[in-house]
Each structure stands twice: as structure tokens, then as C-alpha cells.
Amino acid sequence: MGFFESWGHFFDRIGLIRIGSTYAADIDFLIFLVLVVVGVWFLAAELIFVYFIMKFREKGDGRRADYIDGKNKRHKRWITYPHLAVLVFDVLIIVVSFNVWHRVKMDLPENPDCVIRVTGQQWAWIIQHCGADGELDTADDIYTVDELHVENEKLYHFRLEATDVLHSFSVPVWRIKQDAIPGRSITGWFQPTVTGQFDLQCAEICGFGHTVMQGQVFVESAEEHAAWVEANTPVEAPAPATDNTPSSG
Amino acid sequence: MVEPAVDLTHGHPHDDHAHHGPEGWKKYLWSTDHKVIAMQYMFTGMFMALVGGFMAYVFRMQLAFPGINVPGFGMVSMGEYNALVTNHGTIMIFWVAMPVLLAAFGNFLIPLMVGADDMVFPKINRLSFQVFFVSTIVILASLVVEGGGFAGAxxxxxxxxxxxxxxxxxxxxxxxxxxxxxxxxxxxxxxxxFITTLMNSRAPGMRAFDVPLVVWMIVVASILFMLSVGPLLAGAIMLIFDQTLGTGFFNPATGGDPILWQHLFWFFGHPEVYVVLLPAMGVVIEIIATFSRKKVFGYRIVIFTVVATGVLSFFVWAHHQFIAGIDPRMANIFTITTLLISVPIAELCFVYIATLYGGSIRLTTPMLWALAFVAEFLIGGVTGIFLGAAGADIYFHDTYFVLAHFHYTFFPIAIIGTYAAFTYWFPKMFGKMMDERLGKWHFWLTIIPFNMIFIPLFVLGMGGQHRRISNYSGFSELARDGFQDIRVFATISLLIMLAAQFIFFYNCYKTWRSGPKAPRNPWKANSLEWTTESPPPHGNWHPDEMPVVYRGPYEFSVPDRIDDYWPQNEPPQRDS
Incomplete structure (x- = not known):
């Protein structure tokens, strides 16, 4: 795994985008793998292409073009073999992609430390944090707008909802993205690995204010997060949010 | 070998409506001549390309210099920005790529290349353009009504x-x-x-495998379009009902489902990519064969591959929806089908490259465009693999990586493919030869800035920049200085590219004023359109000259012949 881990950090290392969650390096490894595989094909194809143009350019020496119709087996294999090779590399990419997809989107790790509810609306993210007890829909839940506070290294489940139009919950450093759909609650997970303050985007156009639907995630150490929870836990328990049916339009 | 029967009455003489048809401007308004309709489609499409290009100019200026008073437009509000990107995409695909590549060149080329005097249903053809013209007015009107143009992508x-x-x-x-x-x-x-004309109006002697590939590809594209558009039309009617009558087909609160639209849209939308791709690929292979003086490598392989691509293209649509809330197991199936479609497309690229092998390549302006299509489309093709792999799409979905990817497919199709076709058939369409020197300046000043626009956008996409945002200054990771520099660089490249298009217009104007007259067959090509006058008369050939076909369209450099081309209609030498 060390080998894969190291290449999975390629884009982080060149300063393009940080690795901030447990599965971010898996996704980056897949991207890097595809980059190498298709990069080799691409370069080979372009080089041969340019070489042919140079070599077979009409030079005024009266040489005529060859008459090749491509029906001959000996000629045809120049197409057949590369095309089988494309298939083999496709299979390689498919296998790795399956692994990543299953890890991120299908295999939900059990026993989360905290469950949060993220609700997209025009044009803000409403976050319902689990509070001190780690449970959702209890009296100590903390509600914020456009601010997601999480504790580093903890396993989070989220329930993603929307009240009006489609939104898409996206935190680039975690490599997470999931559309929020009115009328549904979609469950997913993440586990941050780096403390700091990062962008929380809405990646699906949601109307006039799509540009200003800007959130932040705050990944905090255990002490910082405990302090934040303590400072923000409601004194009087608010009425639990039970009505999550979307408003009809 | 069966000698085709020579039938001189094939194709009715057009004297009756040539002489008694409408005159003057009415001739153009009510013409049923496929060549006139092709021009109508082409000029409407090119006008819309200017509209779409202007939109790109406005929103790229806003991205590079947020809040700027864009010359010719003014300040760009968030709502206007959304409307601009929405209608830029809509217009460039539905009002530029479709009318120019499919309708204009389909109309112009199919009857000429199969040796027919016109389309099978000329009046339906005219109706087609008239409906299209109305649709153009509707979409332009939608931009200026109260509340502004549609702004939902x-x-x-x-x-x-x-x-x-x-x-x-x-x-x-x-x-x-x-x-x-x-x-x-x-x-x-x-x-x-298109479909009926290919099936029923071929010149005597022209068998299915004597038809030029561009005609095959346009017809396969038409079939794909007709098979895929039904669900979307149904969806569009549901959407109009939801908008105007308050029904709830897509409203979850009344039992509808917003995801249903996505399936209907992309079930059409993905085959649509191939609907516009195939005509461009057909144009390119015609040009490559002519200017490398080579037979196409594996004519039948190309046709079967195109049909396979068409069939497969109906099973990939949900790769647009990996993270849209569909059943995650579906992503696995659509990852497989999506990556499989790389096989036939790669095969087509190999065939194109193989056709160059052993050729005698002449780098004319149309050939440069055709070769650039292959080189640039490869980038669009390979970057699609990143997005087709569901695991990587989690990160790339709705970022500038997607945007750069599909511009590397659509720009080669709609712009490079169109310029290739336009410069290649210009002598036939207008009877004059374009200026090669201006043509090459235009080529290089379009291709180089094009890459300078979109390669940087791949980098922004990998950096996490999401789409349809008018100002990134509120996102700490995207407001970095380096990223803003990239945006400015891309915008300046766009300005250069747009300015270079005036070379093209000037070239057209100059050629129209004083270009040398084009002979019948300036490129020494084989297919039938080159056997008639430039431009062809009403009815395409004089009634006693209707062509008869003896061979396929790619018999270039046949050994033991003096000429390195062999027109499809040249009778075989009996005595040799």
C-alpha cells in the first residue's frame, strides 16, 4: 500500500490540491493511474501521427502514395493489436475505479463518531451538527449556516438533503461530491485527516446566487472542537427538526 | 462484375420548376433546392456562432477581471452570468454544431455525393429549415424577454x-x-x-459500400438522433407543463422525480455527442484521403466501427449522473460501457493515422484543419477516460476539468470540423478558390490560442474549480493568485482566437470579390460532387450528365494508372 499511497499524493505534492480525507489519496491514485496510462497512449499516438505527416509529406520528387486498402491481415494487425491493448488498459482502469467507487460511495463504514445533516437551500448550506452526544436529532444539536465544524480523524456520516432545487455538496480537499436532491435524504461518509479551514462548494447550479453559495469547513483538533461544541451547544433545547419534507413549489 | 445499367433519365430534368419557380428573393425564401437550404442552415448557424462566441467573450472577461465593465456588454450580474453560460452552451450545440455540421453539410453533400438531383422530400426539407428558423427566433427572443434568458445551465x-x-x-x-x-x-x-435519400436516390451502380464515408456517418448520426430524441421531446413537454400548468412531473412534493429529467436528457444527450461527432469525423476522413492521395485504411472497418459506436452510445448516458443520487451500483455498469466506447473511438483514430501511412501528403488549408481535428480530438478523447471512471468522477464532476474535456471534443467537432469542411467544399459551394495564405494564418491563429484557452482550464479543474461561478474571490482555495493568472491567460487567448476569426471573414469576402474561379475538381478527388460544375446547377447535373458509378470513392494512387485519382463515374477502360 505504501507504493500506492505515495503516488496517490502526487497532486498534493505538486501543490495543486491538498489531501484532506482518508479516501482522497485513493481517488488521486486512480486519477494518476489514468493520467499515466492515457498519457502514454496519447503521446505515442501524437508522435506517430506527426512522424507520418513529416515522413510522408509530398516532397516534389514524384513519389506516389502506396495503395493499401487495409484488408490485408498483415496490415490490419496494426489496428487490431493496439485496439486490443486499449481494451486491456480499459479493464485495468475499470478494476481500480471499482475499488475506489466502492470504498467512497458504496461501503459505508459502521459506527460513526458523529452524524450530521447537511441541507442545501437557495443559496446556503444549513448544517445540523450532532453535538456532544454524537447523535442526530437530539436536543444538543448545533445548527450553523455555511459553516461545517468537524473534529480531525473522526468518522462522520452525513445525511444530505435539499429544500428547493438541486445542490451538490463538494469539499475539494476531501474529494467528496454528492448531489443533494429535494425529497430525498442521501447518506454518505467522510473522515478528515488534516486540520484547517477549507472551501465547501455547491457544485450544481442552483439559481441566481449559485456563485455566493460559499461555505467553509473547519477541521479542528479534539480540544478545539470540544471547545467549539461547548460554546455553541444551545442552552435551551430547541425543538428537534422533524419536518424535513420539501416545500412544494 | 455486373455492369451497371446506364439510365440517363435517372433524376428528373428540373426544367419545370427551374423556369416557373419563384424569382428573386422569393427564390431563396421558398427554395426547395438542397444546396440553397444547406446555405440557409450554414449562414444561420454561423450567425449563431457569432452570438455564442460573443457570450463566451463576455463571461470570460468577467472571470478574468471580476466586476469589469465589459466593453460591448457592461457589468455582468450573477444572474446574467448564469444566463450567458446557459445560452452559450445551448446555442453552440443546438444552433451551431447541429445546423452547420449535420444540416448544412448533410444537405449539401448527400445528394451531390450519391449522385441525386435533390433530396427525396424537398418540401419536407424546406419545412425543416423553416421550423429551424422559427426556433432560432424563439431562442434569441428568450434572451431579451422580461426577467432575462434562461439561466439554469x-x-x-x-x-x-x-x-x-x-x-x-x-x-x-x-x-x-x-x-x-x-x-x-x-x-x-x-x-x-438524409436517411431516405441515401437509401433510394443513389446513382446507378453505387452500392452501399461505394458510398463516401461522410455520407454514411451523417446518415448514422441522423439515425442516432431520431432514436434518441423521442425521450427528450417527451421530457421537454413535461417540463413545459411543469412550468406553465403547475404539473409535478419533476416535483418530488407531488410525486415527481427531478432525476427523471436527467435520465431523459442524457439518454438523448450522450448519443447527441456522436450525432455531431460523426459528421465531423466523416468530413475529416474525406479530406485526409484526398490530400494524402490514399485509399482509406479499412473502409468497412470504419463503417462497422461507427455503427458499433452508435449502438454503444445508447448505453453510457448515466456517466453524467454518477454522483447525482442514482443507485451507486449503476455507476459500475456505466463505467464499463463508457470505457468500452473508447475502443471503437480509438480504432477510428488508428484508422485515420494509418491512412496517412505511405501517403503523399499535401498540407493545404483543409488538410491542416483535418489533421488538427485528429490531434486535438485525441486530447478530448483521452481526458474522457478520467471522467468515465466513476471513482475519479467523484472529484472531477462539475469542475473545469469536465468543461475543458468537452471543449476538446466539441471545439474540434463544431469549429475545426466546420472549417475543414467549409474550406474543402468552398470551391464547390461558391465556385471560387479561397486564399491559401490567409487560410493558413487563420488556421494557426485559431489552433494555437484554442489550446492556450483550454489546457490551463484542465489545471484549474484539477485544482477543484467548480463550474458556473461568476466570481471565485470568495473561495480561498480558488482565489489564489496563480489561479487568477491562469484565468486571465485563458481569457486573453480567447480574445486572440476571436480576433483571428476576422481573417476568415476577410478571406471569404476577398474570395467572393476577386477569388480565382474554381474548376470542377480542384483537389483531384474521386467522389461525385466533383464531377459537376462549381457551383452545381439546379438539379446538380445537367440532365444528360447524371453520373453512373463504377467504383468506390477512395481509389487514389491505384498502381498502373497515370492519374493518381480515379473518379467514381469514370467508365473502366474496356481495352486495357
């Missing part, structure tokens, strides 16, 4: 597109759907003609 996902309280453009969004719907009707009418 060209994919028009509900509930945003379905409800005016969400999109704030009550008239614009309804006119948008009506315009797109009318446009589909127009191309359905056109597609009927």
Missing part, C-alpha cells in the same frame, strides 16, 4: 428549470424549452430526408 435540471420561483426567469425558461423543442422537430424532418 444548458442541461436544464429541474426543479430549478421547472419552477419560476426558483429560476426567476418565467418567460425565458419556457421560451428556452420551446425553442429547443422546435429545433428537435426541425432536425427530425431533416433526418428523414
Amino acid at each position: 444548458w442541461t436544464a435540471y429541474p426543479p430549478l428549470s421547472a419552477n419560476e420561483t426558483y429560476n426567476l426567469t418565467p418567460l425565458g425558461s419556457t421560451l428556452w424549452v420551446i425553442g429547443v423543442g422546435l429545433e428537435f422537430v426541425a432536425f427530425l424532418l431533416g433526418g428523414i430526408n
Whole structure:
């Protein structure tokens, strides 16, 4: 795994985008793998292409073009073999992609430390944090707008909802993205690995204010997060949010 | 070998409506001549390309210099920005790529290349353009009505597109759907003609495998369009009902489902990529064969591959929806089908490269465009693999990586392919030879800035920049200085590229004024359109000159012949 881990950090290392969650390096490894595989094909194809143009350019020496119709087996294999090779590399990419997809989107790790509810609306993210007890829909839940506070290294489940139009919950450093759909609650997970303050985007156009639907995630150490929870836990328990049916339009 | 019967009455003489038809401007308005209709489609499409290009100029200026007073437009509000990107996409695909590549060149080339005097249903053909023209007026009107143009992205996902309280453009969004719907009707009418004309109006002696590949590809594209557009038309009507009658097809609160639209849209939308790709690929292979003086490598392989691509293209649509809330197991299936489609497309690219092998290549302006198509489309193709792999799409979905990827497919198709076709058939269409030197300046000043626009956008996409945002200054990771520099660089490249298009217009003007007259067959090509006058008369050939076909269209450099080309209609030498 060390080998894969190291290449999975390629884009982080060149300063393009940080690795901030447990599965971010898996996704980056897949991207890097595809980059190498298709990069080799691409370069080979372009080089041969340019070489042919140079070599077979009409030079005024009266040489005529060859008459090749491509029906001959000996000629045809120049197409057949590369095309089988494309298939083999496709299979390689498919296998790795399956692994990543299953890890991120299908295999939900059990026993989360905290469950949060993220609700997209025009044009803000409403976050319902689990509070001190780690449970959702209890009296100590903390509600914020456009601010997601999480504790580093903890396993989070989220329930993603929307009240009006489609939104898409996206935190680039975690490599997470999931559309929020009115009328549904979609469950997913993440586990941050780096403390700091990062962008929380809405990646699906949601109307006039799509540009200003800007959130932040705050990944905090255990002490910082405990302090934040303590400072923000409601004194009087608010009425639990039970009505999550979307408003009809 | 069976000698084809020579039938001189093939194709009715056109004397009757040539002499008694409408005169003057009415001749152009009511003409049923496929060449006139082709020009009408082409000039409407090119006008819309200017509209779409202007939109790109405005929103790229806003991205590079947020808040700037864009010359010729003014300040760009968030709502206007959304409307601009929405209609840029809509216009460039439905009002530029489709009418120019499919309708204009399909109309111009199919009867000429199969040796027919016109389309099978000339009046349906005229109706097709008239409906298209109305749709053009509707989409342009949607931009200026109260509330502004539709601003919910060209994919028009509900509930945003379905409800005016969400999109704030009550008239614009309804006119948008009506315009797109009318446009589909127009191309359905056109597609009927393309398919029937190929099947029924071929010149005597022309067998299925003597038909030029571009005709095959346009017809396969028409079939794909006709098979895929039904679900989307149904969806469009549901969307209009949701917008205007308050039904709830896409409203979860009344039992509807917003995801349903996405399936209907992309079930059409992905084959649509191939609908515009195939005509461009056909144009390119014609040009490559002519200017490398080579037979196409594996003519039948190309046809079977194109048909396979077409079939497969109906099973990849959900790769647009990996993270849209579909059943995650579906992503596995659509990852497989999506990556499999790389096999036939790669095969086509190999065939194109193999056709160059052993050729005698002449780098004329149309050839440069055709070769650039292959080189640039490869980038579009390989970057698609990143997005087709569901695991990587989690990160790339709705970022500038996607945007750069599909511009590397659509720009080669709609712009490079069109310029290739336009410069290649210009002598036939207008009877004059274009200026090669200006043509090459135009080529290089389009291709180089094009790459300088979109390669940087791949980097922004990998950096996490999401789409359809008018100003990134509020996102700490995207507001970095380096990223803003990239945006400015891309915008300046766009300005250079747009400015270079004036070279093209000047070249057209100059050629029209004083270009040398084109002979019948300036490129020494084989297919039938080169056997008639430039431009062809009404009815395409004089009645006693209707062509008869003896061989396929790619018999270049045949050994033991003096000429390195062998027109399809040249009778075989009996005595040799």
C-alpha cells in the first residue's frame, strides 16, 4: 500500500490540491493511474501521427502514395493489436475505479463518531451538527449556516438533503461530491485527516446566487472542537427538526 | 462484375420548376433546392456562432477581471452570468454544431455525393429549415424577454428549470424549452430526408459500400438522433407543463422525480455527442484521403466501427449522473460501457493515422484543419477516460476539468470540423478558390490560442474549480493568485482566437470579390460532387450528365494508372 499511497499524493505534492480525507489519496491514485496510462497512449499516438505527416509529406520528387486498402491481415494487425491493448488498459482502469467507487460511495463504514445533516437551500448550506452526544436529532444539536465544524480523524456520516432545487455538496480537499436532491435524504461518509479551514462548494447550479453559495469547513483538533461544541451547544433545547419534507413549489 | 445499367433519365430534368419557380428573393425564401437550404442552415448557424462566441467573450472577461465593465456588454450580474453560460452552451450545440455540421453539410453533400438531383422530400426539407428558423427566433427572443434568458445551465435540471420561483426567469425558461423543442422537430424532418435519400436516390451502380464515408456517418448520426430524441421531446413537454400548468412531473412534493429529467436528457444527450461527432469525423476522413492521395485504411472497418459506436452510445448516458443520487451500483455498469466506447473511438483514430501511412501528403488549408481535428480530438478523447471512471468522477464532476474535456471534443467537432469542411467544399459551394495564405494564418491563429484557452482550464479543474461561478474571490482555495493568472491567460487567448476569426471573414469576402474561379475538381478527388460544375446547377447535373458509378470513392494512387485519382463515374477502360 505504501507504493500506492505515495503516488496517490502526487497532486498534493505538486501543490495543486491538498489531501484532506482518508479516501482522497485513493481517488488521486486512480486519477494518476489514468493520467499515466492515457498519457502514454496519447503521446505515442501524437508522435506517430506527426512522424507520418513529416515522413510522408509530398516532397516534389514524384513519389506516389502506396495503395493499401487495409484488408490485408498483415496490415490490419496494426489496428487490431493496439485496439486490443486499449481494451486491456480499459479493464485495468475499470478494476481500480471499482475499488475506489466502492470504498467512497458504496461501503459505508459502521459506527460513526458523529452524524450530521447537511441541507442545501437557495443559496446556503444549513448544517445540523450532532453535538456532544454524537447523535442526530437530539436536543444538543448545533445548527450553523455555511459553516461545517468537524473534529480531525473522526468518522462522520452525513445525511444530505435539499429544500428547493438541486445542490451538490463538494469539499475539494476531501474529494467528496454528492448531489443533494429535494425529497430525498442521501447518506454518505467522510473522515478528515488534516486540520484547517477549507472551501465547501455547491457544485450544481442552483439559481441566481449559485456563485455566493460559499461555505467553509473547519477541521479542528479534539480540544478545539470540544471547545467549539461547548460554546455553541444551545442552552435551551430547541425543538428537534422533524419536518424535513420539501416545500412544494 | 455486373455492369451497371446506364439510365440517363435517372433524376428528373428540373426544367419545370427551374423556369416557373419563384424569382428573386422569393427564390431563396421558398427554395426547395438542397444546396440553397444547406446555405440557409450554414449562414444561420454561423450567425449563431457569432452570438455564442460573443457570450463566451463576455463571461470570460468577467472571470478574468471580476466586476469589469465589459466593453460591448457592461457589468455582468450573477444572474446574467448564469444566463450567458446557459445560452452559450445551448446555442453552440443546438444552433451551431447541429445546423452547420449535420444540416448544412448533410444537405449539401448527400445528394451531390450519391449522385441525386435533390433530396427525396424537398418540401419536407424546406419545412425543416423553416421550423429551424422559427426556433432560432424563439431562442434569441428568450434572451431579451422580461426577467432575462434562461439561466439554469444548458442541461436544464429541474426543479430549478421547472419552477419560476426558483429560476426567476418565467418567460425565458419556457421560451428556452420551446425553442429547443422546435429545433428537435426541425432536425427530425431533416433526418428523414438524409436517411431516405441515401437509401433510394443513389446513382446507378453505387452500392452501399461505394458510398463516401461522410455520407454514411451523417446518415448514422441522423439515425442516432431520431432514436434518441423521442425521450427528450417527451421530457421537454413535461417540463413545459411543469412550468406553465403547475404539473409535478419533476416535483418530488407531488410525486415527481427531478432525476427523471436527467435520465431523459442524457439518454438523448450522450448519443447527441456522436450525432455531431460523426459528421465531423466523416468530413475529416474525406479530406485526409484526398490530400494524402490514399485509399482509406479499412473502409468497412470504419463503417462497422461507427455503427458499433452508435449502438454503444445508447448505453453510457448515466456517466453524467454518477454522483447525482442514482443507485451507486449503476455507476459500475456505466463505467464499463463508457470505457468500452473508447475502443471503437480509438480504432477510428488508428484508422485515420494509418491512412496517412505511405501517403503523399499535401498540407493545404483543409488538410491542416483535418489533421488538427485528429490531434486535438485525441486530447478530448483521452481526458474522457478520467471522467468515465466513476471513482475519479467523484472529484472531477462539475469542475473545469469536465468543461475543458468537452471543449476538446466539441471545439474540434463544431469549429475545426466546420472549417475543414467549409474550406474543402468552398470551391464547390461558391465556385471560387479561397486564399491559401490567409487560410493558413487563420488556421494557426485559431489552433494555437484554442489550446492556450483550454489546457490551463484542465489545471484549474484539477485544482477543484467548480463550474458556473461568476466570481471565485470568495473561495480561498480558488482565489489564489496563480489561479487568477491562469484565468486571465485563458481569457486573453480567447480574445486572440476571436480576433483571428476576422481573417476568415476577410478571406471569404476577398474570395467572393476577386477569388480565382474554381474548376470542377480542384483537389483531384474521386467522389461525385466533383464531377459537376462549381457551383452545381439546379438539379446538380445537367440532365444528360447524371453520373453512373463504377467504383468506390477512395481509389487514389491505384498502381498502373497515370492519374493518381480515379473518379467514381469514370467508365473502366474496356481495352486495357
